[in-house]
Each structure stands twice: as C-alpha cells, then as structure tokens.
Amino acid sequence: MEHVDVLIIGAGLSGVGAAAQVRERLPKKTVAVFESRDSKGGTWDLFRYPGIRSDSDMFTFGYTWRPWQSDIALADGPLIREYIDTVADEYDVNRLIRYRHRITRADWDSEQARWTVTASVGDPAAGETVTLTASFLWSCAGYYQYEQGFQPTWPGMADFAGEIVHPQHWPEDLDYAGKRVVVVGSGATAVTLVPAMLTGEGAAEHVTMLQRTPTYVINRGRHDPVARLLTKLRLPDRVVYRAARWANILQAVGFYKFSMRWPARAKALIRKGAVSQLPPGFAVDEHFAPPYNPWEQRLCFVPNNDLFKSLSSGDASVVTDTIESFTPDGLRLASGRELPADLVITATGFQMQLPFGGIEFHIDGEPLDLPSRLAYKALMLSDVPNFFFTLGYTNASWTLKADLVIDYVCRLLAHLDQHGYRTAVPVPDAAVQRRPLMLLSSGYIQRSAHLLPSEGDRAPWRLDQNYLVDRRVIQRAKIDDGVLRFT
Template sequence: MDEQHVDVIIVGAGLSGIGAAYRLQEQCPGKTYALLESREAVGGTWDLFRYPGIRSDSDMYTLSFPFKPWTNTKAIADGSDIRDYIDEAADEFGIRDHIRFGHRVVRAAWSSEEARWTVTSTVGDQTVVQTASFLYLCSGYYSYDTGFTPDFPGLDTFEGQVVHPQFWPADLQYEGKEVVVIGSGATAVTLIPSMADDVSHITMLQRSPTYITTLPSKDTLAPLIRRLLPAGLAHRVTRRKNASVAIGFYLFCRRFPQLARRILLARAKRQLPQGTDMRHFTPRYDPWDQRLCVVPDGDLFRSIRRGKASIVTDTIARFTPTGIDLDSGEHLDADIVVTATGLQVVALGQIDFEVDGRAIDAHELYVYKGLMFSGMPNFAWCVGYTNASWTLRADLSSQYVCRLINHLDATGHDFGMPDPRGAAGQAAPILDLSSGYVTRVADLLPQQGSTSPWTIRQNWFLDSRDMKHTDLDQEMVFGRATVPAAVPA
C-alpha cells in the first residue's frame, strides 16, 4: 500500500482535468497536485469514443481551452483532432508529469479533524491511498464502463452483430452490409452519414424524433480574425462571438418555442427530398427541452437525399434472427445493429464518498454555484453546460476552485463547504433536460434549489460576470483542522 499527500487531487485527464491542472498551475503556483486518470491515455471522452465520424457537437472555438487557441480549420472537429489537441496541451504546459495513469478512484473519505481527503484508487490488482487538502472531480457524469442499452425482446435470437458506439470494435466490417442504428441523438446523426457511403443501406430507427440543425463545419470568420489580431486575442474574440450565437439561440428557443420550432423544421425541410414525411423530424417537445443535434454541412440530410440512409419512427416489438420486427408490423433487415441508445449517467464518478465517517447519498446533496455541494468540504465536481460547450462552464469552475483555495489560505482556514442544510424551497434536478439518459437517474443525482447560489444557470455570460464578483463567503461554513494530519508513509 502506497500513501502520498498533495494539496489538490484532480480526477480525470480529459478536457476538464487538463484545464483544471492548467488553472491550478497558473493561479495557485505554490500548490502541489496529482491528476488521477483511470485509463492509460489523456483525452477522456475523446480518447474513449472511436466510432466512425466521432466529432464535437459544439464549435471548437468554445469547446477548446481559452488559454490555448484552436487553430485547426474545422470548427466542428473530428475526435482524433480533439484528442491530439488535449494531448498537446498536457505536454505544452507540463501537466503530463502530474498524471498518474491507471488510477481508478473508488473511495474518498474526508476528515474534518485533519482537514484532508483520503483517496483510495485501484491500480491493477493493487490499492493506492493518497491524501489531499482539496478534491476536484473532473471525470464527467457518465460511466466509461457501461453504456445504456434497453432490454430488447428477442435480442439473443439475432444472428447479426450488435454494437454499442461506446465500445466500437476496431475491426468491425460494415462495408456492403444492412445497418440499423437505434437512436436519434448526437451519436446516431454522426454515425449515419459517416457510414452511409460504405454500407448497402443504413436506417435510423427512432422511437421519437430529435431537432436537427445544420452548422458549417468551418468558421469562415475565424481565419480573418486571426489575420487581423494576435492569436490569443483572436481566439477570445471568436470564442465570444460563437458563444453569443449558441447561447442567444438557446434563449430564443426558450422564450419563443413555437417560432423556434417552425424555424428548425423549415431549415430541415429545405434540405430533405421533396415529399419527405416531416413527422420523422418533428419532436413532441419544445426546442432545447433536450439537446439539439448538429449536422455539419448538412451531411445527414445529404445521405438521405442520395437514398443511402433513411429514418423510421417506430417502436421495437422484438428482434428476429434477420433483423427487427416493429410494432407497426414492418420488419427491418439488419446485418449489424448499432445501439446508439445513450450514456449511463452516474453521480460523483461512482466514487463512494464519506464525510467524517458518514456515507454520502448524492441525491441528498444540493449543488452550490454549479460546482460545490452542501456539506461537502473542499470538494467540487466539474459539470459543463447542457446548452453550450462543456469547456465554457468547466473553465469557470476551475477558476472558482483556485480562487477558493487562495481564499482559504488568505483567511487562515483549512476548509470550506456550502451550508450543510442546502437549499431552501422546492428542489429540481441538477441537469435541466428531459432526455431519457437524464430522467432515468434523476433520483440518483444531486439536486438544485430555486434561488442563488443553489441554482445552475445555463448562461455563460451571466456566469462569467458573477464568477468574477462572487462572494466566496456566501452561505459557506469554514473550519480548521483540530489534530495534526498523519504523516504520509
């Protein structure tokens, strides 16, 4: 058993974790830290997912780090380019030296007496114990080990191949095959145009439609801005411009849902073959009740126009040896079925948490300022926006963590936590989407309240302003260690 102490433990070496490490080095230069990563590579989501066409569904000028300009010509970037970008950042800023690969965090226990976290990881068949004054969870909110697949009747009778996109086989041969993709979210609309040219035919089987909108794969203004301004300033200008468009459209959709619906459906109809049944593209919910799906340069619509892809709206009666029987009576032939049926959302990284010997039930926690939790000392969980690029929110969270750590030092405190009583008034889910992957686990996730600082606003501009002027003492409880911390072995 090995034990070491650092000032901060960061969990996860994806976009959030690398960004957090940079901010810690920049704003808390005297602090020691370790970055624990369960896998053997940097990149998180962008290293895990390897299905055809994997790409960002947000523009890279907002998804990239604010401190490292995105210079690739693609605004909607391929997964491999994003993975290389994160990898490059880890080396460029000396972060890789702090990463401990193969460390899967399974338990974290806080002691108020010692004012430190004891973090237990499995490394192969070994157990590693480390301690830290602050614990920052940057591992996202879905399981890397399991995706979500419904219990389909008759699945065991299917003689073809079933693949979940989260675990795409590198040697999968789909050329000339009949392929059915179950699902209508971002993964499905990415897979279909990426595979369409090689398969015999590909069908998107959806239980209900999703709003789909087209964006250009390249930002035509970004190169011009880079020619006129220094690289760092150009990146900030383009980032703000694109964030304004994304958040502005979100607010428009929430304020004028019927008008937004008409605009989105009209845009889709113009790109589809004449006579297309628009029921396949008309969701039952309002825009941004669930995430919009982005198709760069209209590639999905192009595949449909060419007859290589089609969309069927129906429910599954059962799998058969040769495909899928639908409740309408139709049968879909399939050699390969791709279950693009969603992520398995998890709370707090599936880590067993204790505070002063008391096991923590995540659902009893209230989120504070979008990153901390009631009664959890010196702890934060990095969760990005649902309506804009993940990194916009992640970077604000990391800067807040750094400010809080410096504030503890300046005031002579060893720890701080949001009021253990949490929010007053009616509680609401921490993620404000009606998507199935969220509603399935609503009773497992932390909650948010109805008033500040216990709410999450999906608005980067307001959050950016507030984070700069936020009261670090607001509804916080501070304390000091009462016994000397044990010396690490």
C-alpha cells in the same frame, strides 16, 4: 502516507484543464490526477466510432486560456484528442497523471482538514490499493460509465444472424462495406454515424436511422465564418480565437433564450431549416418534429448538412417506429414493417455512472447521502468541505462551464492561502427550495436523476444554464459571499 494539496479525479478534457491551470496559477500547490483508464482524453480517447466529433463549436469547446488554432468549428475526435494531448504537454500535466487508479472511498476529517482517499490500482480483481491524503478533492470524472453504454434488450436478439454493436465499444476491425446497416437511435451519435458510414471505400450499402422519437437537427457549417474571415485578414491567433469564441457564445445563448421564450417560433425555425435541405414531399413532421420543445433535450448539430445530404441521396433513410423484436434477417417493428439488416448499431445512449464515479464518501465518519445535498454554484456541495466538481452545460459547450469552475477553484484556493484558512464549505439556509440539478428530459438523465444532488431556487444554489449570467455569479462574484464558511 503521501499527501497532495489537490487531487483531481479524471484525465479527460476537464481534468487536464484543471491540472494545467492549478499548476500555472498556483505553482506551489502539489497536484495529482487519478485516471481510472490507461490513457488520458476521456470521451475523446474512448469513442472511436466513424465520424466521432464534437457537437459543440471548438471555439467554445476549447479552453479560454488555450486557443483552438483552426477555423474548423465541429472538429472530429482525433483532432480533439490531439488538442488535449498538446495542452497536457505544454503545461507539464502528463507527469501528474496516475493511470488505472480508481478512487473507491474518500473520508473527510475536520480535525485534520483533509481527505483520506483509497483507490484501486490496476485490475480491480487483483485487490491492489493505494491510500493518500489530500487537502482538496476535485471530481472531473464526467457523468457516464466508460465501461458500458446503455444497451436495451429486445426479443430475438440472440436469433439475429448479423452483428450488434454499441458505439461506445466500436470494434477496430468492424467491416460494414456493402452491408445493410440499421442505426438505432436519434441523438448526436446516431446522426454522426449515418453519413460517416456511407463515406469512403468501405462504405455501407444503405444506412437506416431507426428512431423511437425524433430529435431537433440543425445544420452547422464545418468551418467558422468569423474565424475564417479574420484569419484571411491576418489578425493574430488570439484575436481570431477571442472574436470567434464570443460570436459563438452570443449565438448559443441567444438561441437558447429565444427557444425558452418562444418555443413555437424556435420549432418553426428549425423545421424550416430541415425542409430546405430535404427532398420535396419528405415526411419532415414525422421524422424531425419531436413532441417536446427545443432544449428540453439537447439539439443535434450536423456539419455541412451531411445527414440531410445522405437522406436526400437515397443512400440513407430514417424510420420513426419502435422495435417489436429482432429476427434472423433484421428487425420487426411495432407497425409490422420488416427492416432487413446485416449490422445493427445500438446508438441508444449513455449509462450514467453513480455521481462522482461512485466514490463512497464519509464526512467525519458518517456516510454522505448525496441526494440530500444542494449544489452550490453547480461546483460544490452543501456541508461538504474542500470538495469541487465539474459538470458542463447541457445547452452549450461543456468547456464553457469547466473553465468557469477552474477559474473559481483557483481563486478560492488563493483566497484560503491569503487569509490563512484551511477549509471552505457552503452552508445553505433553511429557506432554499429544492429542484432537480439537471432538467433535461433525456433518458440517460431521467434514469439516474434520483441519485443526484439537487439545486436550489435562487443563486448561488441555482444556475440558469446561461454562460453570461454564470460569469457574473461564478467568475466575478467575490469568494467571501456569506454562504461559504471558512476555518
């Protein structure tokens, strides 16, 4: 039976970065990457809707060890996919990836100090499987289902004469030129789609963003001012990247802490920004004043005010209401209003997958109850040996956290080799109190919160969604901290 030292699940941004750094920093380790799809890139390969882009700045969304070589702050999907491809080429990751390999079961054997992993290969209906062993298992599978987005059902959908599309499965040949489009939703996907569908020769006639609840929307310049200034001064790329990266980190952490401490002031500041970009008399409080505080859900960043410009021009509109039913010609709302539509885009969010891709875990023959476990530094699970996972930030760039996890895992593996250990497992004391691992009130998280492990009420079982603090807790704290047990 084949054996690898490190088996990584997922070939998206996190998985490619993990494989690249294990190869770079621990060249004697054998590595394999199992990817359930037939291509790498994860989110940035899957989503192909118009305008797809990052809502985090690329100076923190890029890896700390591989500079983003542009002054573009909010990059579009193809640029991000190209960045991931470049890293995979430069670090020779491509040969490690095995496509259409979906792990279904993982069994830990304490005596052998290894995982036995079973994966389906190709079409699951064909029943072909492969089995191998791994000393360490590392989930970089993300948190939502690639197969299906969250698609509510409404009365009358079958009667609608137009087309209904979910952005997660955007048809390549979708023609919306000259059509009346309704985008259902108010998150990052919706605020991206509205201006994007009004651009170019194939533009829609009119796009309406229909939202049940408003979202905080903040303008962000497409180009980073720090990077642009330092590039003009002809400073080296690494200096530009590092300076722009830290400027963005400090700005993000500062605004998050400001919002947590003074939510009313943060609300007022965001509202002021929206008012300044919208026409006089626009119903800002109806459409851009959520009933929750900033960062209880993710904020939406728009480049160069593109959403506000579309609304100001009259080519787009926003309606805050709920759907009563579809009709042959559009949507009937709870208020009694009728919205005509030729095309409805249901930007209604993700469907969270079962934790770690729904793998069936067993520890020494006993099924693993994931909700009963505590997350150690939000990267390992209590009483689960030699298992790591990458889960990015909810209030900042995903990759900031991914990089911290990568650094920690590489340091831990080196520590085990140095001291002749084979296993590492975090063991909590009885005094640790539990709380939800992800505190956002977003629907896609609340629908699956009961499936997730918990975090504790103190470090290292609790992280504060603060990169500056986490650098100390994850990156700088010693490996042998009295919580990890080694054998």
